[in-house]
Amino acid sequence: MSTTEAQPPRWDPDEPASGGDILLALRFADRAARKAIGEELAGTGVHTGQEIVLAKLLHHGSLPVAQLAKVLDVEVPTATRATQRMEAAGLVRRLKNDADARKVSIELTEHGTEVAHTVARLHTQAGDRALQGITPEDRRLLRNLLWTITGNIEDLPG
Numbered sequence: 001m002s003t004t005e006a007q008p009p010r011w012d013p014d015e016p017a018s019g020g021d022i023l024l025a026l027r028f029a030d031r032a033a034r035k036a037i038g039e040e041l042a043g044t045g046v047h048t049g050q051e052i053v054l055a056k057l058l059h060h061g062s063l064p065v066a067q068l069a070k071v072l073d074v075e076v077p078t079a080t081r082a083t084q085r086m087e088a089a090g091l092v093r094r095l096k097n098d099a100d101a102r103k104v105s106i107e108l109t110e111h112g113t114e115v116a117h118t119v120a121r122l123h124t125q126a127g128d129r130a131l132q133g134i135t136p137e138d139r140r141l142l143r144n145l146l147w148t149i150t151g152n153i154e155d156l157p158g
Helices: 019-041 050-060 065-072 076-088 110-130 136-154
Strands: 092-096 104-108
Touching: 019 110, 019 136, 050 065, 050 076, 050 104, 050 110, 065 076, 065 104, 076 092, 104 110
Parallel strands: none
Antiparallel strands: 092 104
């Protein structure tokens, strides 16, 4: 078989899909997506995971560390360590609160904003590669289904 021929699916597309099948497929898709993003980020100085911080700060602007941790769905010490590394790389800066010195906000530097825009383009490139052969209608459906799954999981108790 030549490399240009379509490979058969690794699953039987006509078989019913259980919730476990779907979550497992999502895990594998997540791993593949992280790998694709990591390959795109090579040479940018941005490490996998930091691109999400850049995206959140680009979208939200300056955020207190605790709020940044919340939107990233990580613990505050994890967000603090990540932003310290990014500050050392010149991507973000810390802003102390004049009213309460214990409160620190994080914002993108000018360089960080440029890198965030570059990373957004790299995400688009990786996504376009990942979605080759999928129609615009199926892309829209997939996006909507993934957000529905995310919402369902986030609404679970415990």
